[in-house]
Amino acid sequence: MEAKxxxxxxxxxxxxxxxxxxxxxxxEEGKIVTIMGKS
Known part of the structure; x- marks a missing residue:
């Protein structure tokens, strides 16, 4: 998947x-991704 x-x-x-x-x-297919940072 791609997002811009x-x-x-x-x-x-x-x-x-x-x-x-x-x-x-x-x-990539089959990968788990998170976006993390300060709360």
């Missing part, structure tokens, strides 16, 4: 936190 330009944001009150900004990813 992924964007993800969270809103908390008046603040918007962009956690993904234009990410491209290629995933």
């Amino acid at each position: 330009g992924l964007v993800k944001s969270f809103v908390n009150g008046n603040n918007k936190l962009k956690v993904l900004d234009g990410i491209d990813i290629n995933l």
Whole structure:
């Protein structure tokens, strides 16, 4: 699977936190993938 330009944001009150900004990813069949970072 291939995905391009992924964007993800969270809103908390008046603040918007962009956690993904234009990410491209290629995933191989049968692989498990996670995206991790600070909470």
